[in-house]
Amino acid sequence: MNKQNNKLIINGDVFVPLLSEEQIQKRVKELGEQISKDYKGKVPVFIGVLNGAFIFMSDLIKNIDIECEIDFFKLSSYGDSKISSGKVKLLKELNCDVNGRDIIIVEDIVDTGLSIKYIEELFSKHTPNSMRVVSLLVKPESLKYDVKIDYIGFKIPSQFVIGYGLDYQQKYRNLSSIYVLSE
Ligand code: IMP
Ligand code: MG
Numbered sequence: 001m002n003k004q005n006n007k008l009i010i011n012g013d014v015f016v017p018l019l020s021e022e023q024i025q026k027r028v029k030e031l032g033e034q035i036s037k038d039y040k041g042k043v044p045v046f047i048g049v050l051n052g053a054f055i056f057m058s059d060l061i062k063n064i065d066i067e068c069e070i071d072f073f074k075l076s077s078y079g080d081s082k083i084s085s086g087k088v089k090l091l092k093e094l095n096c097d098v099n100g101r102d103i104i105i106v107e108d109i110v111d112t113g114l115s116i117k118y119i120e121e122l123f124s125k126h127t128p129n130s131m132r133v134v135s136l137l138v139k140p141e142s143l144k145y146d147v148k149i150d151y152i153g154f155k156i157p158s159q160f161v162i163g164y165g166l167d168y169q170q171k172y173r174n175l176s177s178i179y180v181l182s183e
């Protein structure tokens with residue numbers, strides 16, 4: 001990875017800043033406050049989708065001021081490429097019992113919506129009291145499946161992004177801001 005001005009150059013591809021650390025932190029705080037208000041009197045279970053959502057999940061729950069629980073499961077859809085493979089695999093199961101619980105699925109990004117569709121089907125075998133989805137990023141123009149995202153951090157163009165949990169070939173998740181592949 002080569003840094004020039006604000007740009008990142010990775011294998012000849014140029015990535016430019018899209019969302020700063022300050023913008024992300026401000027929005028995550030707002031989402032946390034909104035969810036805390038909406039779930040007042042309840043004890044929701046935040047369920048993060050690994051690997052991408054781990055940083056967002058961590059910052060989000062620090063902004064939740066009601067009692068809550070957390071769990072994770074792991075999906076894979078992208079492999080190592082910049083485009084969705086169109087297939088989803090469950091790589092790690094949930095450990096908690098979601099029956100009768102208010103669950104909030106935490107995603108880093110919704111692209112085609114395939115992963116969320118898969119998650120909805122997974123949970124249709126259980127009987128949670130309620131299920132909502134929060135995603136830091138949504139690419140509205142890429143959506144191919146009819147899915148409802150209840151809380152959205154930012155709507156972004158249909159371009160490949162990295163940082164703040166999001167990877168390219170498993171790397172760059174550790175960047176504290178988000179960069180977009182420039183065309
Ligand atoms: P979907 O199933 O097509 O909605 O894609 C969702 C998953 O693909 C996300 O949870 C990410 O892990 C990954 N993904 C989608 N877009 C990007 C991107 O721009 N950068 C990195 N990962 C992405
Ligand atoms: Mg993901």
